[in-house]
Amino acid sequence: MTAEEILGQRDKQVLEAVVIDYIRTGEPVGSRTVAKKYIPDISPATIRNVMADLEELNLLYRPHTSAGRVPTSLGWRYYIDSILTINELAKRDRERIKRAYEGSPKEIQTILRATSRILSELSKQAAVVLLPKLSQTIFKRIQFVRVNQKQVLTIFIAESGIVQSFLVEMDEDISQDELNKYSRYLSESLKGLSLLEVKKRILKEMEEERILFDRLLRKAIELSKKALQVGLDETDIVIEGQTNLLNYPEFADVGQMKKLLSTFEEKTKIIKLLDKCLSSEGVHIILGSEAEFKDVQNMSLISSTYSRGGDILGALGVIGPTRMDYSRIIPLVDYTAKLLSQIFEDE
Amino acid sequence: MTAEEILGQRDKQVLEAVVIDYIRTGEPVGSRTVAKKYIPDISPATIRNVMADLEELNLLYRPHTSAGRVPTSLGWRYYIDSILTINELAKRDRERIKRAYEGSPKEIQTILRATSRILSELSKQAAVVLLPKLSQTIFKRIQFVRVNQKQVLTIFIAESGIVQSFLVEMDEDISQDELNKYSRYLSESLKGLSLLEVKKRILKEMEEERILFDRLLRKAIELSKKALQVGLDETDIVIEGQTNLLNYPEFADVGQMKKLLSTFEEKTKIIKLLDKCLSSEGVHIILGSEAEFKDVQNMSLISSTYSRGGDILGALGVIGPTRMDYSRIIPLVDYTAKLLSQIFEDE
DNA sequence: TATTAGCACTCTCGCTTAATGAGTGCTAAA
DNA sequence: TTTAGCACTCATTAAGCGAGAGTGCTAATA
Structure with a gap:
């Protein structure tokens, strides 16, 4: 028999009282406290009996003999799932x-x-x-910015407005005008894909031979491949x-x-x-x-x-x-x- | 009379010993320890006398009567400036x-x-x-990247390779091609200035009337002004x-x-x-x-x-x-x- | 005169002991 | 079924005590 079936109204009341008081004070709660502050029409002795039941059900436990009760993880779970009522935020x-x-x-x-x-x-x-x-975001535009002879800043812009940039090392110097061409080309052809798909697509295209003949495409692909190597999954x-x-x-x-x-x-x-x-x-x-x-x-x-x-x-x-x-x-x-x-x- | 004038060879030795042992253990060091571990040819009693002198000079102090000595801040300073010898890094x-x-x-x-x-x-x-x-860095290039209708990513590239980007809100939509024109224009005219100077220059140009007739210039200036508003001094x-x-x-x-x-x-x-x-x-x-x-x-x-x-x-x-x-x-x-x-x- | 040994003194730290008090479980009465 | 009463447990705190580390001072020594 689970706690679900067996807990009566009063058991819940007591459990709730313990939880609430424990939240407030951080100290184990005793029967007297519960009776006085939360359920005044019941005596401490009765509370003790209830508490003993709850302890048997593994909803409460005692740090030591003469301490009050503290919720167990099962107790917390039960409180959260079955007792707690959630109001609107103030x-x-x-x-x-x-x-x-x-x-x-x-x-x-x-x-x-x-x-x-x-x-x-x-x-x-x-x-x-x-x-x-990052891998889930939908690609919108890519932009390359020349930093110096060897470095190009690659900027991915996602549909959601997320902007992510990577610095990529290059073997050869490429002018900004040429980089702009790449940007336009790639942005056009990759729009709407997820970054993960973009990566796949790029790797695939690199294998195909035809790009060998298209210098523009080849360079652009190479560049973005390098950028995508950097932690996409992180x-x-x-x-x-x-x-x-x-x-x-x-x-x-x-x-x-x-x-x-x-x-x-x-x-x-x-x-x-x-x-x-x-x-x-x-x-x-x-x-x-x-x-x-x-x-x-x-x-x-x-x-x-x-x-x-x-x-x-x-x-x-x-x-x-x-x-x-x-x-x-x-x-x-x-x-x-x-x-x-x-x-x-x-x- | 300052510590500088009065400290003899042995005083320095003792101070150094206290400092070194204190660095190692973090505990106050007693006369016995100093004598035994650092200056074996002198007795603890002598060390005690020296220590008393050092205490008088405010180079050492005792946390309590029966504890060893600990360097005061003056003691640390003296050790660092006048005793410590610095070797090369391993x-x-x-x-x-x-x-x-x-x-x-x-x-x-x-x-x-x-x-x-x-x-x-x-x-x-x-x-x-x-x-x-940021304000000290030397400007090399600027690049604008259109994110969406309202936002433009502004990228400053410094001579030193520092890359810094800001997202800027715009009133009107500007195409990437046009942004590229701005980039080229501004990069050309501002190259070599510090970012602080760039900012000054931009504010000055905005005041001058002539830009009213140059639409390209005006837009570019406006855009970069906005970017520069964001924490330049931070x-x-x-x-x-x-x-x-x-x-x-x-x-x-x-x-x-x-x-x-x-x-x-x-x-x-x-x-x-x-x-x-x-x-x-x-x-x-x-x-x-x-x-x-x-x-x-x-x-x-x-x-x-x-x-x-x-x-x-x-x-x-x-x-x-x-x-x-x-x-x-x-x-x-x-x-x-x-x-x-x-x-x-x-x- | 500078150094050292000896000794009484101080203070911290760790340990034990005792008192306190919060909280329980159980029993018996309501 | 609930409650009052009571003996019992155990953590927490304070107090007391001894050990140990370190000092300063004095007197002897080199």
């Missing part, structure tokens, strides 16, 4: 987020950085934004407000703090985590204790996806202690993600 | 640094990031690199290896750690500090206790400048506990700065 927060985007230039890096910043600011935790996968993230987390008592210990910081230093893990959220739209909640964050057990991630024209571009989220105010953070992440999608839509 | 370190630059593309951001990384790695401390001031830095510092016992305390991290978070202070080094070439050493780093007293900065053709471009350095191995870090910073300058020279 109006002033919504306004605040909107304002964060005003005035700033429309450069994608800047927008996403602003997103990360406002998320961390409002959540008072760490925020993370996964940048759109995904990048923006992290902001890591130091916010240091104020939480769960990290008020040198060892924990170091672990926390080294987790953030190794971005790949966080990228992987966010990658998982990309598979489906909407808010995802990953609890550290549910095995994903092996290093920092008491952390969790609330994330959502942002998209443009139905296609998921990337993900964003808030990372904080498992003991966080889900009723506030979930709407925050949700709203921000939707607003961000809308901004991309408008472009 | 060959394997030199090779290691050289290798760090191999293979990577010649993009300036990448180079500087690699610099920061290798510095932090070899010093096992935090490394910081101040990017060249200086950016690259910081790497902050977490290295967390391993030092001086930061093995939650309060210190938080202070340390928030210092790094507020980059402006570090920028100001490095700015000071720009005024003259060579290695500078700033001790935290000498008032600059107000927040983190026990930290210091060793920095040097890198340049191209005699002009100082930027600065780089290592930030670590005041108790660091100056005899190793100074040559490290020095060598790296020189090598970096050479790389720019070669371009």
